[in-house]
């Protein structure tokens with residue numbers, strides 16, 4: 133019985149501390165679940181279709197892919213001054229890494 137209780141508590145403790153990586157934190161983040169939500173949250177407020185700023189839209193796979201593949205987006209997130217989102221808070225290191233990993237994998241439409 134004691135042995136059973138020990139195993140039981142060992143299981144409870146290990147299940148609390150075990151941190152499963154979210155699919156976006158791996159080196160194969162998906163466009164729909166990981167990359168697109170970052171743009172929706174941080175960029176589309178200004179970079180929407182036919183915006184009055186006259187800037188490129190970043191609303192769908194094709195638009196986002198083109199600007200990520202040619203590195204404009206990543207450069208804009210990482211530069212020291214005048215980074216994007218304009219006048220906003222810099223994206224977290226995790227979010228920047230998600231975009232970089234997605235690019236590394238050839239920016240799949242998944």
Ligand code: HEC
Nearest residue numbers: 171174175177178179185187204205208216217218219220
């Ligand atoms: C508050 C509005 C706003 C938000 C939010 C915003 N942008 Fe911009 N973005 C602009 C404007 C305006 C320009 C035109 C250049 C300028 O004024 O700096 C621009 C230009 C750009 C450019 C091309 C010129 C440059 O500076 O590199 C890129 C790339 C870019 N944005 C990416 C992004 C990304 C990626 C996000 C989300 C993380 C984002 N922007 C969020 C307003 C915004």
